[in-house]
Amino acid sequence: MTSPVWHPFTQHGLNEPIPHVVRAEGALLHLADGSTLIDGISSWWVTTHGHCHPRIAAAIAQQAGQLDQLIFAGYTHEPAETVARGLIEIAPYAPGCDPLAHVFFSDSGSTAVEVALKMALGYWHNLALDGLAEARSRILVLEHGYHGDTIGTMSVGERGVYNAAWAPLLFDVCTVPFPAPGREQACLDALEAACRDKPAAFIVEPLLLGAGGMLLYPPPVLREMAAICRRHDVLFIADEVMTGWGRTGTLFACEQAGVVPDIMAVAKGITGGAIPLAATLATARIFEAHRSSDRARLFYHSSSYTANAIACAAAVANLAIWREEDVRGRIAALTDGIAxxxxxxxxxxAFAHPRQLGTIAAIDIVTADAGYLSDLAPRLRAFFLRHGLLLRPLGNTIYLMPPYCIDTEQLDCVFAALVAAGDHFSA
Incomplete structure (x- = not known):
């Protein structure tokens, strides 16, 4: 019987097989036919400690029998309060920088970024109402960036085939060139020039652009980006949805540059990947610009499941794992193993342009048909599936982002399959 399910980022007209997963544990996915797959991309970058982590699963089960869902407009609950305090404690910090001090909950990375954009624009709007600043509405973005698939996040991401159908809905932005090797100063000069026009904010994926091709740039560039924004009083937004929770080798990528953003979006690994939750962290000045005795000036954003208690309980367990277990040691060992x-x-x-940042690695397979829509991508997916791997190349770019619990034997299997793919597709 044909399934009624419409899958994301799936061209159903290609009739590619869709594996039926019935169970997961650690780095393994168990299929209905009895076979297993090694999850080499943490099921779209979310699963940090491994699938069905006992501590997180137990926290979800316990919370489900106590308080499942609560309207969060004007009400609160302990799991949310605990997560908020925990996020502030572990957020990037640097002397002389305003700390991140307030947490707004949502339910996906795209939404967390939408919230960040609305916070930034609301900040300038409210200052203008009080006569404290000129209104600002322009957003600066980094070339090749990706921040989600909602209208606002598509607007601040790279334009292309994946959002062409909705171009009439997207707002205009000013794009700063990517700081490719040898082009770092051109990027910084362009940012400096753009900031002189008094934009509202500049949004970046710190150190690594994910869906844009796993492109890296160094911490000193990120540090100078933030410094330029500070000099011109442009809000600096860090999208740590993918780079957060240890992926780049530190808890948050901003730490490697000593950067504290004005606004930071987190999601994916916030619950260890078990259940959807996201948060947008902001400094006190962003919060205070929205606080007023005028009810018309509240921050107009919410969703029905804001700070869902079950999701927050999973995040509480995840924070405890980071505090009490040697997660950083696992990350260091995995980083070395991948390197x-x-x-x-x-x-x-068959391969070119190897690159790595923490537990994230990528390499390009040499082909005349390069790019996101390379015909090689579906063939690579099928090849890896036959070899017992869940990998999802970005065109001809093969990347790895495994859960931190992956063992040596499993990692050997992953790289053996990559070698086999090089042999097969270069023949």
Whole structure:
């Protein structure tokens, strides 16, 4: 019987097989036919400690029998309060920078970024109402960026085939060139020039652009980006949805540059990947610009499931795991393991441009048909599926982002499959 399900980022006209997963544990997915897959991308970058982590699963079960859902407009509950305090405690901090001090909950990375954009525009709008500043509405973005698939997040992301159908709905932005090797100063000069026109905010994925091709840039560039924004009083928004929760080797990527953003979006690994939750963190000045005795000036954003108690309980458990277990040690070991194997893979003539940041690694398979819509992508997905792997290349770019619990044998299997793919598709 044909399934009625419409899957995301899936062209159903290609009739590609859709594996039926019935169970998961650690880095493994168990399929209905009895086979298993190694989850090499943490099921779209969300699963940090491994699937069905016992502490997180137990927290979800306990909370489900106590308080499942509560309207969060004017009400609160302890799981949300605990998560908010925990996020503020672990947020990036640097002397001389205003700390992140307030947490607004939502339910996905796209929504967390939408909230960040609305906070930034609301900040300038309210200052203008009080006669404290000129109104600002322009957003600066980084070339090749990706921030989600809602209208606002598509507007601040790279334009292309994946959002062309909705172009009439997208608002205009000013794009700063990506700081590719040798082009770092051109990026910074362009940002400096754009900031002179008094935009509202500049949004970046810190250190690594994900869906834009797993593109890296160094911490000093991120640090100078933030400094330029500070000099011109432009709000600096860090989208840590993908880079957060240890993926880049530190808890948040901003830490590597000593940067504290004015607004920071987090999601994905906030619950260890078990259940949807997101948050947008802001400094006190952003919050205070919205606080008023005038009810018309409240922050107009919400969703029915804001700060869902079950999701927050999962996040509380995740924060406890980070405090009480050697997660950073696992990340360091996995980073080293990937680095050793990636160096060996880079010698293969089928591959080019190996790159790594923490537990994230990427490499391009050499083909005349390069790019996001490369015909190689579906063939690579099918190849890896036959070899017992869940990998989802971005065109001809193969990337890895495994859960931190992946063991040595499983990691060897992943890289053996990459070698086999190089042999097969270069033949």
């Amino acid at each position: 050793t194997r990636l160096a060996e893979l880079a010698a293969h003539p």
